[in-house]
Amino acid sequence: MSLVNAVHGRSEHTSAVHPTGESPAGGRRGLREVIGAYAALAKPRVIELLLVTTIPAMFLAGREIPSPWLVLATLVGGTMAAGSANALNCVIDADIDKVMNRTRRRPLVRDSVPRRNALVFGIALGLISFGLLYVTVNLLAAVLAVATILFYIFVYTLLLKRRTPQNVVWGGAAGCMPVVIGWAAVTGTVEWPAFVMFGVIFFWTPPHTWALAMRYREDYERAGVPMLPVVATPKHVAKQIVVYSWVMVAWTLLLVPATSWLYAAFALLAGAWFLFYAHRLYASVARGEKTKPMALFHRSNTYLMVVFVALAVDAAIGLPVFGFPF
Template sequence: MTAAMHETNSTAPGRNSGLRDVLGAYLALTKPRVIELLLVTTIPAMFLAERGIPSPVVVLLTLLGGAMAAGSSNALNCVADSDIDSVMDRTKSRPLVRYRVPRRNALIFGIALSVLSFAVLTLGANLLAAVLALAATLFYVFVYTLVLKRRTSQNIVWGGAAGCMPVVVGWAAVTGTVEWPALVMFGVVFLWTPPHFWSLAMKYRDDYERAGVPMLPVVATARQVSARILAYSWATVACTLLLVPVTSWIYVACAVATGAVFLIVAQRLHAAVRRGEGINPMKLFHLSNSYLTVLFVAIAVDAAVGLPVLG
């Protein structure tokens, strides 16, 4: 009896470890860090739509449904891009590449997440929010991943529209409609996406070239890429100011200050490329994450404080 108990106890950690590995692999398919950034834009959109603090229950269920929708998109993207991921240093540790999750299981997992997302958003928010989230998933998988990504250097420009949808979903979850401030926030994320991803692609240019993905840094010169990054950065900051009529000085001050920093770093990258100096595009990439986060937190704080709007 003692021997049997000893055998049971000695194998339990292995089973627990195996279960953790499996759960971790499925979680990795959803790309949690990407989901985190998407949700950062959803909550402020809900605050602005409410012009205050929205229902915590609606916020929670919208975030849950939105996380499932984003996780579904990312999991299905992993299924479609497993051949690309296997030859890129940046992505070769993903679960499908390392055979930690069967391809068929990953496909079923991604579809199931999408179905659950639609149900949660329909019941927890409204049908419009659910339809918008589903549309974003379909666009990301079928338009960006399967068509644009492997065929055009403008892939991330138009494909990035899927990543802009959380703000519209959040607004719709609160109001049941889509109004112009939601479209402005959509525009901010849309214009922010190329500088964000092209700076990353500059760093991993050889990866994309080896995988046959025509990301802009692969097909254009570094000077052309940095010039477009700078142009889109200016457009992003300009778009943020379109929210002035529905915000107070809190948001405006933050938008101007953080926008100035964002533009300075983008300008320095372009200037360094023009001079033929060594560049560090990842500095802009990491800053772009912080910039978008701080900007949208300012939207939420501005709405929650409830100061009179400038418009």
């Protein structure tokens, strides 16, 4: 979401087992295999990146280290909400996953989880996440989590993904919501730094996802998903990656009034580092050379982690801020 679909390139490995509970060899599958199959529906590797942004948002919201219990409750509830959206996405996109090489090992493709069970699992996770966040955090965080699930399923997966090359641009908004939920968990409100963090991830998502889609262009084309690398030239895609990268780096600087020199320094250095590689990808494409877009994909994960960890450290240390943030 985005942050979400994004990290979309990581498919989960599950054992080939049938809904009857038997493996291809005819033996009964164990509890570990069953748990692994359902866990894979939630796409845990995608969730990991979401959590990396949620915790720093909570630190920045209070300009201090938040209550460990509040962090734990927010992360558990947020993980369930993200798992719900991902599981329901697997149900809807089972036909796409079946024809794409990088997603052929997902549970519904391998028949390791019945489709109906996956649907019930996804809905149940969503309901539990709302209840948990409402009871242990606050109503606003719970409502935002459910809104994120609904947006990811109905706006991104059902409306945008198969219809427009701008799918990850607007659909990626779902992946930006964890920072807003984290902020709401601490303050009970949503203030301007939360929207700025939302924007950082919003502008980060296209370069991150399009780099992945450049590598797996044939997969998306075969599945009929009009990702930008499928419908545009590599040069145009690389140019768009550069444009969004510049906007993303500039947007991170909007948080400077709510932070100190420490965050500002890391935001500038990390931004310059990422822009260097984005421009290098464009230069390679423009010269017609063989490119390695996955290198930029992986560096985008590192970049986002550095920026948000810098936010957390800045807030935890409690250095004087440049302005009056709230």
